[in-house]
Amino acid sequence: MLETIxxxxxxxxxxxxxMLDGFDLGLGTLLPFxxxxxxxxxxxxxAMGPFWDGNEVWLIxxxxxxxxxxxxxxxxxxxxxxxxxxxxxxxxxxxGAAFELRGKLEGKRWRSLWDACMTVGSxxxxxxxxxxxxxxxxxxxxDAEGIYQGDxxxxxxxxxxxxGLLFLFLFLVxxxxxxxxxxxxALQQRAARMAKKLWVPLVAFAVVFLVxxxxxxxxxxxxxxxxxxxxxxxxxxxxxxxxxxxxxxKDYWKAWFASSLTIVFATLxxxxxxxxxxxxxxVNPAYSLTVFNSASSPFTLQIMLVVALIFVPIVIIYQxxxxxxxxxxxxxEDLHGEEAY
Amino acid sequence: xxxxxxxxLQFAVATYFHFxxxxxxxxxxxxxxxxxxxxxKTGNEEYRSMAKxxxxxxxxxxxxxxxTGITLEFQFGTNWSRYSRxxxxxxxxxxxIEATVAFFLESTFIAVWAFGWKRLSPxxxxxxxxxxxxxxxxxAFWILIANAWMQSPVGFVMQKGRPVLNDFLAVITQxxxxxxxxxxxxxxxxxxxxxxxxxxxxxxxxKQHLSFFTRxxxxxxxxxxxxxxxxxxxxxxxxxxxxxxxxxxxAALEAHWETGKYAPVYMLAIPDEENSRxxxxxxxxxxxLSLLAYHSPSAEVKGLRDIPKAERPxxxxxxxxxxxxxxxxxxxxxLTIVAWFKRNKLESNPLLLKxxxxxxxxxxxxxxxxxxxxxxGRQPWIVYGxxxxxxxxxxxxxxxxxxSLVAFVLVYSLLGLAAFLLxxxxxxxxxxxxxxxxxxxxGV
Numbered sequence: 043m044l045e046t047i048x049x050x051x052x053x054x055x056x057x058x059x060x061m062l063d064g065f066d067l068g069l070g071t072l073l074p075f076x077x078x079x080x081x082x083x084x085x086x087x088x089a090m091g092p093f094w095d096g097n098e099v100w101l102i103x104x105x106x107x108x109x110x111x112x113x114x115x116x117x118x119x120x121x122x123x124x125x126x127x128x129x130x131x132x133x134x135x136x137x138g139a140a141f142e143l144r145g146k147l148e149g150k151r152w153r154s155l156w157d158a159c160m161t162v163g164s165x166x167x168x169x170x171x172x173x174x175x176x177x178x179x180x181x182x183x184x185d186a187e188g189i190y191q192g193d194x195x196x197x198x199x200x201x202x203x204x205x206g207l208l209f210l211f212l213f214l215v216x217x218x219x220x221x222x223x224x225x226x227x228a229l230q231q232r233a234a235r236m237a238k239k240l241w242v243p244l245v246a247f248a249v250v251f252l253v254x255x256x257x258x259x260x261x262x263x264x265x266x267x268x269x270x271x272x273x274x275x276x277x278x279x280x281x282x283x284x285x286x287x288x289x290x291x292k293d294y295w296k297a298w299f300a301s302s303l304t305i306v307f308a309t310l311x312x313x314x315x316x317x318x319x320x321x322x323x324x325v326n327p328a329y330s331l332t333v334f335n336s337a338s339s340p341f342t343l344q345i346m347l348v349v350a351l352i353f354v355p356i357v358i359i360y361q362x363x364x365x366x367x368x369x370x371x372x373x374x375e376d377l378h379g380e381e382a383y
Numbered sequence: 384x385x386x387x388x389x390x391x392l393q394f395a396v397a398t399y400f401h402f403x404x405x406x407x408x409x410x411x412x413x414x415x416x417x418x419x420x421x422x423x424k425t426g427n428e429e430y431r432s433m434a435k436x437x438x439x440x441x442x443x444x445x446x447x448x449x450x451t452g453i454t455l456e457f458q459f460g461t462n463w464s465r466y467s468r469x470x471x472x473x474x475x476x477x478x479x480i481e482a483t484v485a486f487f488l489e490s491t492f493i494a495v496w497a498f499g500w501k502r503l504s505p506x507x508x509x510x511x512x513x514x515x516x517x518x519x520x521x522x523a524f525w526i527l528i529a530n531a532w533m534q535s536p537v538g539f540v541m542q543k544g545r546p547v548l549n550d551f552l553a554v555i556t557q558x559x560x561x562x563x564x565x566x567x568x569x570x571x572x573x574x575x576x577x578x579x580x581x582x583x584x585x586x587x588x589x590k591q592h593l594s595f596f597t598r599x600x601x602x603x604x605x606x607x608x609x610x611x612x613x614x615x616x617x618x619x620x621x622x623x624x625x626x627x628x629x630x631x632x633x634a635a636l637e638a639h640w641e642t643g644k645y646a647p648v649y650m651l652a653i654p655d656e657e658n659s660r661x662x663x664x665x666x667x668x669x670x671x672l673s674l675l676a677y678h679s680p681s682a683e684v685k686g687l688r689d690i691p692k693a694e695r696p697x698x699x700x701x702x703x704x705x706x707x708x709x710x711x712x713x714x715x716x717x718l719t720i721v722a723w724f725k726r727n728k729l730e731s732n733p734l735l736l737k738x739x740x741x742x743x744x745x746x747x748x749x750x751x752x753x754x755x756x757x758x759x760g761r762q763p764w765i766v767y768g769x770x771x772x773x774x775x776x777x778x779x780x781x782x783x784x785x786x787s788l789v790a791f792v793l794v795y796s797l798l799g800l801a802a803f804l805l806x807x808x809x810x811x812x813x814x815x816x817x818x819x820x821x822x823x824x825x826g827v
Binding site: 091095096099101105107110111112113116117121123124125128132135136139141143146339342346349350353354357360367368379380 | 486794801
């Protein structure tokens, strides 16, 4: 029971991480396409300014919870995905540094250097997180010892790449909408146009992914056993349609919430289908890591549950407060202050 | 080169580099919070300008600290997966709790603080920097508890060949952990104090912004004085505790080979690990090691020769790092005491100011030496007495680790260089002119 609760919390943590960091990874990738002038680009940086660091902690927590609740999965997953995780890490390092360092000097070359770091450093994690999760859904070649029998290219199979593109476009749309929320005038219009334009391939990738998941994975098994669960992907699909409707009505906040809902339920679609597996072995199902054979002791899970039940709501309250407090649009005159990026 | 060696090297690179930024975050956040509280209390605008100026340096430092911190959490899984699987039940929750309880708070409120100079009321703004300071230090608390458990594993039972948690309170309250936390935090405060004193000294020497930097210098001095005196006393307790927890490390610290009563400390020694002796040892102080370890000169202290060769840490590196760290620690205490007596006539002591300026890197070096003592001195164990480092490494290819190691060295060097140059630039520039004007006015 405790293992199942933690599996659900684990899935929710990742979903919330994708929802939050998703928009700043997406917006970071779009930086050169949306930010035509230095002022535009600074508005884009500052639109993510008070949020990106807090968002990224959800990744640290999701990683930490994987380690704490399912150590065997953490160990096998992180060492099997060595190269993609390193690429993701370098991406996050460069983009994190870009936020703080870019504005410190005026030079044009200095700034374009950091802009490049922001773009690449946002693109890589967005894509690789998708590749990683698609491979988790699909399974990877693990031997009896839990040792990965493949390399980077094993992970870059068509389904894995499709997952990468799906995540990338989910985040791109999510990020473009966030800029529409946080900016004004021409930049806002450019962002909204971009969101609408990218929404079309996103729908295509989503459809293909849902179909391919049928043939490539056993995700649908749980759904056929308990059809009520189909509500989860249904919400994701409806929310994705709602995104477009809200964009048409220029209701950007609602579009962003709809997009958040899409990301959360798209993630949960996979998580629900995965249960009780955590890392499927394509060599032999008996070698798979499951919620039960990879979990920590009940005592550890209990202690963590107490901590999580007390502190996660507190985190949600103060992070929610930050989103409300800094909800204003970033205007060119806001950039004069020393505190702006 | 094998995976084990490359992984250890990569972990060392990532950790040493990360810890160049951590101590300043821990200490300077507290100083910033004090500055802003003083501003609230006295209404003196100079305190607010101080928080702004030091805050700029703080943010650059903070950013690099944050981005290099993620590496450490990831590395346990990517490079030390056998370790992670083995200790997950105890070590994992400590990391997860750190993120949930502290790191969220720190990362959220650092942004509120950085973007809130105008938007927040001065009171709320001061609260946000106190939250950052609190969260940073609580964060260190949890991470150091995790490290202390690797040094001195407690609160577990063995089940199916791996340690399983059975006493959480024992893990978070064991003396070894408390001593580690006090030692690391106070050392970090020494770094921050010397950092503030050094940069202030630079400007006082140039007779710029005198009131502003004299005030800053004195704040840094008070902080560094208390911390450096504390770290010396506490460091001794920490060392003495080793005799029970890690006798091999203690023996390596002093290059002590022969088990015996009245164990000496040598003024100068050069360990010869091949032959299990010191090739040179000069100036023994009889009984000093027994006294330090057991508070009795006649106590028997176990020597390295009574520890199997395969279970000895690298003696020369541990010994040398320890000696240097202790020497530096004593110097910091001495320097801050001297500075304390000259604190009211700083301008007329250019030599002291120059020494303080050039002293900035040394507390950093002492911190890194301290970690070398802790981590190298624990070898060959990754979890003392339970798991060897050689059994902990991931089943990944050496080429993978080699590639990522090269990438870390490259990226970190460039990041470190950029951060250093930007901080040096901001430090040299000093506070904005308008502030200088008002403070000069007040000075007259």
